[in-house]
Amino acid sequence: MTENKCHCFHCGEPVPVSCDLTVQLDGRSEPVCCSGCQAVANLILESGQSRYYQFRTATAIKPSDENVDIVEAWKRYDSRQSLWGTPVKGGACELLLQVEGIRCAACAWLIRSQLEARNGIEQVQVDVATGFVRINWRPDKLLLSKIAGILAGIGYRPHLPLAGAEAMGRQEERRSALKRLGVAGLGMMQVMMFAAGLYAGDAMGIDEAPERFLQWVSLVVTAPVLLYSGSVFYTSAWRSLSNRRVGMDVPVALAISIAFVMSCINFFSGNGHVYFDSVVMFIFFLSLGRYAELVIRHRNLQTGLALARLMPEWAELITDGGSEQVPSTDLRKTDRVRVRAGQTFPADGLVIRGVSSVNEALLTGESRPVEKQVGDKVIAGSVNQTQTVEVEVTRDPDESTVSMMGRMLLKSQTQRSRYAQLSERYAGWFVAVVLCVASLTALWWIQHDIDMLLPATLAVLVISCPCALSLATPAAIASSSRFLLEQGVLLTRGSALEVLSAVDTVVFDKTGTLTTGTPAIVSISLNPARTDFSEARVRDIAALLELDSSHPVAHAFTKPGIDRADVEKLLNHENGVEGRVDKVAYRLGSSAFCRIELSDFDSVDNSRVWLTDQNGWVACFELDDRLRDGAQATVSELRRRGLNLMILSGDNKQAVGSIAKRIGIDMFHAEQSPAMKMQFLQSLQEKGHTVLMVGDGINDAPVLSVANVSMTVSGASELANSAADFIITGTTLKYIVNTLDSAARTKQLIRQNLAWALSYNLLAVPFAAAGLVVPWMAALGMSLSSLIVVMNSGRLAKNNNKNNVIEQVSEAEPA
Amino acid sequence: MSMLYVLIPLAILLLAVAVWALIWAIKTGQFDDLESHGWSVVLDDDQKPPPLDEDEVSDSEKESR
Numbered sequence: 036m037t038e039n040k041c042h043c044f045h046c047g048e049p050v051p052v053s054c055d056l057t058v059q060l061d062g063r064s065e066p067v068c069c070s071g072c073q074a075v076a077n078l079i080l081e082s083g084q085s086r087y088y089q090f091r092t093a094t095a096i097k098p099s100d101e102n103v104d105i106v107e108a109w110k111r112y113d114s115r116q117s118l119w120g121t122p123v124k125g126g127a128c129e130l131l132l133q134v135e136g137i138r139c140a141a142c143a144w145l146i147r148s149q150l151e152a153r154n155g156i157e158q159v160q161v162d163v164a165t166g167f168v169r170i171n172w173r174p175d176k177l178l179l180s181k182i183a184g185i186l187a188g189i190g191y192r193p194h195l196p197l198a199g200a201e202a203m204g205r206q207e208e209r210r211s212a213l214k215r216l217g218v219a220g221l222g223m224m225q226v227m228m229f230a231a232g233l234y235a236g237d238a239m240g241i242d243e244a245p246e247r248f249l250q251w252v253s254l255v256v257t258a259p260v261l262l263y264s265g266s267v268f269y270t271s272a273w274r275s276l277s278n279r280r281v282g283m284d285v286p287v288a289l290a291i292s293i294a295f296v297m298s299c300i301n302f303f304s305g306n307g308h309v310y311f312d313s314v315v316m317f318i319f320f321l322s323l324g325r326y327a328e329l330v331i332r333h334r335n336l337q338t339g340l341a342l343a344r345l346m347p348e349w350a351e352l353i354t355d356g357g358s359e360q361v362p363s364t365d366l367r368k369t370d371r372v373r374v375r376a377g378q379t380f381p382a383d384g385l386v387i388r389g390v391s392s393v394n395e396a397l398l399t400g401e402s403r404p405v406e407k408q409v410g411d412k413v414i415a416g417s418v419n420q421t422q423t424v425e426v427e428v429t430r431d432p433d434e435s436t437v438s439m440m441g442r443m444l445l446k447s448q449t450q451r452s453r454y455a456q457l458s459e460r461y462a463g464w465f466v467a468v469v470l471c472v473a474s475l476t477a478l479w480w481i482q483h484d485i486d487m488l489l490p491a492t493l494a495v496l497v498i499s500c501p502c503a504l505s506l507a508t509p510a511a512i513a514s515s516s517r518f519l520l521e522q523g524v525l526l527t528r529g530s531a532l533e534v535l536s537a538v539d540t541v542v543f544d545k546t547g548t549l550t551t552g553t554p555a556i557v558s559i560s561l562n563p564a565r566t567d568f569s570e571a572r573v574r575d576i577a578a579l580l581e582l583d584s585s586h587p588v589a590h591a592f593t594k595p596g597i598d599r600a601d602v603e604k605l606l607n608h609e610n611g612v613e614g615r616v617d618k619v620a621y622r623l624g625s626s627a628f629c630r631i632e633l634s635d636f637d638s639v640d641n642s643r644v645w646l647t648d649q650n651g652w653v654a655c656f657e658l659d660d661r662l663r664d665g666a667q668a669t670v671s672e673l674r675r676r677g678l679n680l681m682i683l684s685g686d687n688k689q690a691v692g693s694i695a696k697r698i699g700i701d702m703f704h705a706e707q708s709p710a711m712k713m714q715f716l717q718s719l720q721e722k723g724h725t726v727l728m729v730g731d732g733i734n735d736a737p738v739l740s741v742a743n744v745s746m747t748v749s750g751a752s753e754l755a756n757s758a759a760d761f762i763i764t765g766t767t768l769k770y771i772v773n774t775l776d777s778a779a780r781t782k783q784l785i786r787q788n789l790a791w792a793l794s795y796n797l798l799a800v801p802f803a804a805a806g807l808v809v810p811w812m813a814a815l816g817m818s819l820s821s822l823i824v825v826m827n828s829g830r831l832a833k834n835n836n837k838n839n840v841i842e843q844v845s846e847a848e849p850a
Numbered sequence: 851m852s853m854l855y856v857l858i859p860l861a862i863l864l865l866a867v868a869v870w871a872l873i874w875a876i877k878t879g880q881f882d883d884l885e886s887h888g889w890s891v892v893l894d895d896d897q898k899p900p901p902l903d904e905d906e907v908s909d910s911e912k913e914s915r
Contacts (some may be wrong), residue, residue, distance in 0.1 A: 160882055169879070210876050218873045225865050229858075244855060252858050256865070 043068035044088070045190070046078040046095050060085055073761070075190035091141035095190050095607045105187045109180035111349065111360065119174050135192040137166045142191075148191055153177065159502075162206075168193075209329060215264040216326045219319040222260035223312075230312035250302050253311040257295065265291055266320045289470075290496040291317055297489050310493065313813075320821060340561055350374075350381035353425065363432060370428045374419045382415045382428045383435045389424035393417050416733075450725075458630060469496070476804040487806045494803035498796070498813035507788030508533075510828040515781040523765040524774050531760035533785065535778035537725045540718065541673055541771075544730035545684035545691055548748055549698060549768075550566075550660030554591040558657040565653055573646055575655040580614045581621045588644065591658050596597045599745055611644075624648045659693055663748070666769035670698050672772050679724070683712050685734060712738040729771065731755055746771065788824045795820045829842045 041050045057064040058076045068071045076093070079087055120130030137143065143161035146168060150159045155176030160169040170182065186193045188569050201802035231251045236246055241346015272288035283353060291314050298309040350363045353371040363381035366372065371387065374380055380393075392404035394416045404420050407413055413426060415435040432438065473495045480488040507531075516526040526532065543549050559570050574592075581589040603615040621646075622629045629645040629652065644656045673680060682703035684691045691705040704715060716738055728735075729743035731751035739745035740758040747759040749766050756762050763770045799816055800809050808816075875881065 046882065160879055162882060169882075206882065210879075210881070213881055214873055214876050217876070218869055221865055221868055221872070225861065228861075248858070252862065256862065 040064055043072050045072035055453045055529055059255070060088070072190075075188070078188055080574065082149070084148060087141050087145045087292065088301040091139050094759065095136060095142075103651075105192065106180050106184040108349075108390040109193075110178075113178050113180050119179065120170070120172075124273070125172065126175060127171050127173050130172060130179075132167045132168045132170065132182075132186075133194045134161075134186060135194065136190060137161065137168075138364060139163065145154065146147075146186065146191065149185055152180070153185065155180075156182070156520065161586075167206075176335050212322075212326050212329050215267065216319070216322040219260055219264035219315065219322045222256050223262070223315040223319040225256050226253050226260075226312050226315045229256075233309070244820050247305075250309050250311075253309060254299065254302060257311040257314055260315050260318060261291065261295055264322055264673065269431035271663055272607040285470075288323060290493075293495055293602050308490070314561075316818065320818065331637060341687055347381050349381045366432055368431060371425055372428060373423060373478050375423045376419060376421055379418050380413050380415050380426065382426075382432055383430040384426040384428045385411055386411050386413060387425050387427045389422055391422040391424045392420050409747055419683060464809060472800060472804065480806070481806075484806075491804060491806040494808045495800060496807070498799045498803045498816055507792050507824050508785050511781050511784040511788055514828040515777050515784075519761075519774060519777055522770065522773055522777075525764060527760055531744050532781045534725065534780045535727065535760075535775065536782040538678070538727040538744060538775070540679040540681065540719060540724040541727045541729065542683055542719075542742070543682045543700070544728075544732065544735050545682055545686055545694055547662065547731040547750065548729055548735075549663060549666050549682065549694060551663050552750075553661060554588055554658040555661045556591050557659045560655045560657070562652050562654065563651075568653050570654075576616050576621055577623055577644075577646055577654075577656065579616050580612050580621060591644075591656070619648055621653075643826075659697075661695075662698065663766070663768055665769040666698055669771050670700060672769075673775075674699070676775075683707050683715060683738070692734075709734045709737050711742050716741050730759075746774070764800055784830070786826055791823060791827070801829075 042048065043050055043808060044067050046068065048068050050066045050068045054066075054068060056067050056070060056073045057081060058067055058073055059065075061079060065076075067076055068081055079085070096329075111850055120128040123129050134146070137146070140163055143163050146161050147159045150156050150170065155173045156170060157173070158171040162168070168186075172182065183193045229252055232249050233241075233246065235241075236249075242511055244295070261454075268284045268288045272284040275285060290346055294310045294314050294317075298311055300307050300313070343563050349360045350366055351358050351373045352361045352366070353373055353783065358373055361682075366382045370382075372381060376391070386407050387407050388409065388669075390406070390408050393407045393413060395414065400832055401817075407424070412429075413419075413424075414437070415432070416437045473492055476495050477488060477492045480491050504728050512530070515532060517528050546552050556574075559573065561568060561573065577592045581592040611622055611628035613620065613622045615621070624644060626643065626645055629647040644658055645652055646654045646656070670680060679702045680702070682691060682695050682700055684703070685707055686705060688705040695701070695703040707715065712735075718730065720741075720743065726742045728739050728745045729748065730739050730745070731748050733752045733754045735747075736752070736754045736758040739747070744761070745759045746761040747755045748763050748765060748768065751759070751762070761774055795816075799808070799813075803813055
């Protein structure tokens, strides 16, 4: 069993060598990486849903060991009626849950079929894009904690949506946009049919009565469509006008108003043409574009939500008479809280009682725990690992480090979206030019032939409709985002593709991004004075000592099939372990723990672990992170393309340096705090570089949002994902190269689309102004040009094969 | 030709029904999740997850009383 080749059947992570757990599928046994994955996979297979594995497009998240705790925690909600969701008729409630780990449609199917089979659950809806699950359930038949238990049992983590109202609002927005689109679509079909009759009448002759009738029914259908579906264009045109800008919607609103009002005048006066068909068609195509944009925008995960999810929902407040559970948001300065081992700190504060080690990955990105004593600061969101401590709150939840980080994030995100609006400004200019041309046309015809005034002006407005122009970018982006999703890359901000093609500098985070974040032994140096120990022997001793230890470093030492006969654990300390193997006492741990004089050695290095007995040191293990799959291949490919590569890490200099050397990146900066990383990136940008940041940790989130474009890799924290433009769902880094390629192709497509739309307009407008184009021809031309843009964008998906070649090449290289 | 005067109002009536049906479908959330239902055609079969454990059933029954 080789370590690197073998991936967990359920979560796709490498199976540790020491693990020989399997699950049975169709008579084959598939390896799994831990008992959590085994339990989840078995449950899924036993309930006859093995096809989840066949059809899923992304691997599952590794289930946490805390599934039992999840149920325990949720039991507290069972009695709180306010958390059951909004009551609907028949005693049922509609509950909205945010569920972590939903990655593809197969997940949604799995959750639906698991939940809907239970007594007491009436209906389940899963939104794959946002991870929201809406459950119609009967609180009198099923407990809330049971629902949480079912979800935890199949490997998902349920959360109460803290920003539920916001999520509901977004859904409402999407629904009403869809309604407007649908109404416009149905209306368009009808009016086009009547219009066909009218055009045929124009060509072959028609009696006045049926003609009047057809015009009349067109009006009856058009008016509600205009009022209902068209209202958005009026409100948004009004908004941009009241901000003294000429938005894209101004000519749209103008064109549909003129066309509608003039058609009405012509209809009631009984002479001239009606253009109701142009009005509805126009509204429909524009609504279609808007809806597509809205859907992409909503794919963005909500930053505030991801942030809130880091925080525990409850805190144990110490009162005079004992303690009580209060919502974390109610905590205030000088409150005292008790935080047990395994819990998350609910607020920033000072330790006032107890000693423990704390995981501050939140700030540093490193999973190595930090020792905390009385008087030390702890921050909200970090995890208390070993012992119960009491903490005095020093900052209100609103001002905690995490909240500040969130604000930092939001600020840079809004700044960046302003940058992205540049393309809209071009559209504004285009619109202004169109309006000028239209008024010039109107002026000319007023002086020369008043009868041609309306048809010519209208033709100009309709034919130069920014439809194709405004579709050029979104259509290309929509089609490439679909293509990327099939490839295992989720695009969260459309315009990022345009920026990505201009990137000249790639900055990587180290831990968790270039590396997997789990340490491995790189080399072993034996004490030359102790000839009685072989390398194999010290490995065995270390493996025995670290057996069953939960310390992250212990992973490096685990060894399969070891005979655990003669071990006796004496001490399990933060910095090391002490125990007896074959009656001899050993210590394994940091130099301080093993009482090693470091003067013999060149430097202090916390990636070294020592093995000692009472006669002094026996061996020294050099530990380092394991490189992520495809990291080497990706880095060399990126360099071949002439990109600047850098590493920014919160880890110490040596650790970063050694990884940089192994992977072949010359520039690296170590010991960087999130704020320093942000500064560094900004200074790069000031020098004129366009930066792609690749990261994964919570501490990377601010810097990800500052970068021109950002990507997160699989296993990244939710907060980092919320700040990223691209989320890579596969485990290897080679997707970076694929994404760069498709960005380049997308840019090419956008250029083609824009070129087409512009040249079409330049060609058609003079004819329209000259009165040579009848409005219906203009409408047809406009639709055709939009259609060409959409079809051109669809070509992206057909270029699949080219991309697969790259994939095969990087796969062929040794990982 | 006079059939037009019957057929077109009928068509508009049908249109109104279609609009109503569409809005009803959107309101009841049938368009909220367009992905997973497509999968259920290939994925669903007659096998259902095992019923709740005995203690779970009794738990929830207790609760309902």
